[in-house]
Amino acid sequence: xxxxxxxxxxxxxxxxxxxxxxxxxxxxxxxxxxxxxxxxxxxxxxxxxxxxxxxxxxxxxxxxxxxxxxxxxxxxxxxxxxxxxxxxxxxxxxxxxxxxxxxxxxxxxxxxxxxxxxxxxxxxxxxxxxxxxxxxxxxxxxxxxxxxxxxxxxxxxxxxxxxxxxxxxxxxxxxxxxxxxxxxxxxxxxxxxxxxxxxxxxxxxxxxxxxxxxxxxxxxxxxxxxxxxxxxxxxxxxxxxxxxxxxxxxxxxxxxxxxxxxxxxxxxxxxxxxxxxxxxxxxxxxxxxxxxxxxx
Amino acid sequence: xxxxxxxxxxxxxxxxxxxxxxxxxxxxxxxxxxxxxxxxxxxxxxxxxxxxxxxxxxxxxxxxxxxxxxxxxxxxxxxxxxxxxxxxxxxxxxxxxxxxxxxxxxxxxxxxxxxxxxxxxxxxxxxxxxxxxxxxxxxxxxxxxxxxxxxxxxxxxxxxxxxxxxxxxxxxxxxxxxxxxxxxxxxxxxxxxxxxxxxxxxxxxxxxxxxxxxxxxxxxxxxxxxxxxxxxxxxxxxxxxxxxxxxxxxxxxxxxxxxxxxxxxxxxxxxxxxxxxxxxxxxxxxxxxxxxxxxxxxxxxxxxxxxxxxxxxxxxxxxxxxxxxxxxxxxxxxxxxxxxxxxxxxxxxxxxxxxxxxxxxxxxxxxxxxxxxxxxxxxxxxxxxxxxxxxxxxxxxxxxxxxxxxxxxxxxxxxxxxxxxxxxxxxxx
Numbered sequence: 196x197x198x199x200x201x202x203x204x205x206x207x208x209x210x211x212x213x214x215x216x217x218x219x220x221x222x223x224x225x226x227x228x229x230x231x232x233x234x235x236x237x238x239x240x241x242x243x244x245x246x247x248x249x250x251x252x253x254x255x256x257x258x259x260x261x262x263x264x265x266x267x268x269x270x271x272x273x274x275x276x277x278x279x280x281x282x283x284x285x286x287x288x289x290x291x292x293x294x295x296x297x298x299x300x301x302x303x304x305x306x307x308x309x310x311x312x313x314x315x316x317x318x319x320x321x322x323x324x325x326x327x328x329x330x331x332x333x334x335x336x337x338x339x340x341x342x343x344x345x346x347x348x349x350x351x352x353x354x355x356x357x358x359x360x361x362x363x364x365x366x367x368x369x370x371x372x373x374x375x376x377x378x379x380x381x382x383x384x385x386x387x388x389x390x391x392x393x394x395x396x397x398x399x400x401x402x403x404x405x406x407x408x409x410x411x412x413x414x415x416x417x418x419x420x421x422x423x424x425x426x427x428x429x430x431x432x433x434x435x436x437x438x439x440x441x442x443x444x445x446x447x448x449x450x451x452x453x454x455x456x457x458x459x460x461x462x463x464x465x466x467x468x469x470x471x472x473x474x475x476x477x478x479x480x481x482x483x484x485x486x487x488x489x490x491x
Numbered sequence: 492x493x494x495x496x497x498x499x500x501x502x503x504x505x506x507x508x509x510x511x512x513x514x515x516x517x518x519x520x521x522x523x524x525x526x527x528x529x530x531x532x533x534x535x536x537x538x539x540x541x542x543x544x545x546x547x548x549x550x551x552x553x554x555x556x557x558x559x560x561x562x563x564x565x566x567x568x569x570x571x572x573x574x575x576x577x578x579x580x581x582x583x584x585x586x587x588x589x590x591x592x593x594x595x596x597x598x599x600x601x602x603x604x605x606x607x608x609x610x611x612x613x614x615x616x617x618x619x620x621x622x623x624x625x626x627x628x629x630x631x632x633x634x635x636x637x638x639x640x641x642x643x644x645x646x647x648x649x650x651x652x653x654x655x656x657x658x659x660x661x662x663x664x665x666x667x668x669x670x671x672x673x674x675x676x677x678x679x680x681x682x683x684x685x686x687x688x689x690x691x692x693x694x695x696x697x698x699x700x701x702x703x704x705x706x707x708x709x710x711x712x713x714x715x716x717x718x719x720x721x722x723x724x725x726x727x728x729x730x731x732x733x734x735x736x737x738x739x740x741x742x743x744x745x746x747x748x749x750x751x752x753x754x755x756x757x758x759x760x761x762x763x764x765x766x767x768x769x770x771x772x773x774x775x776x777x778x779x780x781x782x783x784x785x786x787x788x789x790x791x792x793x794x795x796x797x798x799x800x801x802x803x804x805x806x807x808x809x810x811x812x813x814x815x816x817x818x819x820x821x822x823x824x825x826x827x828x829x830x831x832x833x834x835x836x837x838x839x840x841x842x843x844x845x846x847x848x849x850x851x852x853x854x855x856x857x858x859x860x861x862x863x864x865x866x867x868x869x870x871x872x873x874x875x876x877x878x879x880x881x882x883x884x885x886x887x888x889x890x891x892x893x894x895x896x897x898x899x900x901x902x903x904x905x906x907x908x909x910x911x912x913x914x915x916x917x918x919x920x
Binding site: 362451460476 | 645774781
C-alpha cells in the first residue's frame with residue numbers, strides 16, 4: 196500500500212466514521228454501563244425479588260395450605276405459583292414492573308448524559324468524531340439493552356427459583372385451558388420481551404431529563420419522581436380520561452399473554468403508547484442535546 | 492479623520508449586525524429542532540382524534556325493514572356457533588362501594604357455608620357495576636363459555652355437556668356442578684351478552700310499548716339494524732332501549748338502555764368483535780389445575796336456589812337491582828315464573844310492574860345474617876331516603892334505573908319505576 200493510499204483512507208476515516216465506529220461507540224457504552232457497580236447492584240436487587248417471593252410462597256404453603264385465599268391480595272398470578280413454578284416468572288415480573296424495574300431503568304437513563312456531564316467526561320466523548328446524534332442513539336440503545344437484561348435477569352432468576360421450589364409441567368392458563376410446558380416457556384419469554392419494551396417510554400423520558408441538566412443525581416431523581424407521580428395519578432379515578440395516555444397505564448397488559456386465546460387489544464395499545472413516548476421524548480432529547488452548549 | 496471614523500463605525504456596526512444575524516439564525520435553527528417533538532405530539536393527537544372518525548364509514552345502506560319483521564328475524568335467528576368479545580358498562584348510579592360491596596357479597600355466600608370465590612352466582616353479580624370485558628363462545632346448547640377478563644386474572648364459566656365449571660384464576664379456585672338435564676337448567680343468572688338482554692326485553696313487547704326501526708349502524712364491523720323500544724307508560728324510569736341487530740344473522744349485537752332521567756346509558760353491552768365460526772372444541776375443555784381448591788356446588792346449588800335469590804335480594808343491592816332489572820324487562824310470562832319461584836309477586840303490568848317480596852322480618856331493614864346484621868342495616872339505612880304513607884314507614888333506595896322501597900313491616904317493592912309509583916303501590920297493597 197502506498198503512502199497516497201493511506202492518506203486517502205485516513206481522511207475518509209476522519210470525515211465519515213465507518214459503521215464499525217458506531218459499534219465501537221456502542222460497545223464502549225455497553226461495557227461502561229454494565230461494568231458499573233451501581234448497575235450490577237441494581238441487577239442483583241432485581242434478581243433477589245423472585246427469590247424472596249418464591250421462598251415466602253413456599254413457606255406459607257408448606258403446611259398444604261394455599262396462598263391468595265380470598266383472592267385479590269398480592270401481585271397477579273401468585274395463587275398459581277404453587278401449581279406451576281413457571282407462574283413465578285409472571286408473578287415476579289408483575290411484582291417488579293410497577294416499581295423496581297422502571298426505577299432501575301430511570302437510574303440508568305437519567306445518568307446517561309447528565310452523569311457524563313457531571314463527571315466532566317461529556318466533552319471528551321464529543322471530541323471524538325462520533326457526533327451528538329450518534330452518541331445519543333448509543334446512549335438510548337444502551338439503556339434499552341439494560342431494560343432487556345434487567346427483565347431477563349428477573350425472569351431467569353424466577354424460573355430458577357420456580358423450578359427448584361415448585362413443580363413444573365403443563366400449565367393451566369388463567370382462562371382455564373391447558374398448554375404444554377414448552378408453550379408456556381415460549382410465552383414467558385415473550386412476556387419478558389413485552390415487559391422490556393414496556394420500559395421504552397420510561398427510558399426515553401429519562402434520557403430527555405438527562406439532557407436537561409448537568410447533574411446526574413438530579414436527572415435520576417426527576418425520572419424516578421415522575422415515575423412515582425404518574426403511578427399515583429394512574430390510581431385516581433377522577434383522571435380516567437387522561438389515564439390511557441400514561442406510560443404505565445397498560446404495563447400489566449402483559450398478563451393478557453397468559454390468556455387463551457391471547458387478548459391482544461391492550462397489548463397493542465401498550466406497544467403503541469411506548470412507541471409514542473419514545474418518539475416524543477427521544478426527539479425532544481435529540482433537539483436538546485444537539486443544540487445545547489456543552490460546558491462540562 | 493472623520494470620514495474614516497464614520498467608515499469604521501459603519502463597518503463595525505455592519506459586522507455586529509452580521510454577527511447578530513448569524514446568532515439569530517443559529518438560534519432559529521436550534522429552535523427549529525424542537526419542532527420535531529412538537530410535531531410528533533401533534534401527529535399523534537390528530538391520529539387519536541381523527542382515526543375513529545374516519546374509520547366510522549357512516550351508517551350502512553340496508554334494505555328497509557319493519558319493526559315486526561326485525562323482531563321475527565331475531566326470533567328466527569338460529570345462531571348456534573359464535574365467539575366474540577363483549578364490552579359491558581353498567582352505570583346504575585349506585586354509590587361506589589368498592590371492595591365493600593364484594594365483601595358484603597362474600598359475607599353473604601360465606602354465611603351459606605361455601606366460600607368459594609369461583610361460585611358463579613357471586614362472581615357474575617359483579618358485572619352489575621362498572622365496565623367489564625367479556626369473552627363469550629357458544630357451540631350449540633351443550634357448550635358455552637363466558638370469561639370475565641380482569642387485570643392479570645380471569646374468571647371463566649364453562650358449560651360443557653353435563654358439567655358446569657367456574658374457574659377463578661385470581662384465587663385459583665374451582666367451582667363445579669353438574670346439570671341433570673343438560674342444557675336449560677343452568678342458565679346464567681346474570682344476563683351478559685347483548686342477546687341475553689334483548690331476549691328479556693323482547694318478551695315484554697306488548698301494547699304498552701312502542702317499537703320502531705331507527706336506521707342502521709355498524710357494530711363490531713358488521714352491518715346492523717337499530718331497533719328502538721320505548722315504553723308508552725309514564726312513571727317508569729326506562730327511557731329507551733336500543734338494540735343493534737345483525738342484518739345477516741339476526742343476532743343482537745349491541746344493547747343500550749337509557750334512563751328516562753337522561754344522561755349516560757344505564758346498561759351498554761355490545762360486541763367489540765364477533766365471529767360466527769365454530770369455536771375450537773378445546774375452548775370448552777376444562778380440567779381443574781393441580782392444587783386448585785375445588786368446590787362441588789351441585790347439591791347446595793339446587794337446594795339453595797330460592798334461598799340464594801332471597802339472600803341476594805336481602806344483602807346485596809346490586810344483586811337486587813339486577814334481578815329487578817330482569818323483572819322490569821320481562822314482566823310477561825317468562826320471568827314471572829322465576830319470580831314466583833323465589834317468593835316474589837308482581838303488581839301492575841308492562842313497564843310499571845313492581846315486584847313485591849315479603850321478607851317477613853319485622854323491624855325495617857332485614858338483617859342478612861345474625862352476625863353483623865346491625866352494622867349492615869345501619870349502613871344500608873344511610874344509603875336510602877325514608878318515606879312514609881298509608882302503609883307506614885319505609886326506606887327508598889334509588890338507582891338510576893331501579894328503585895326499591897323497604898317498608899318497616901318487612902315488605903320490599905322493587906321496580907323500574909319512580910319513587911311515587913312505589914309509594915302508590917305500597918299504599919294500595
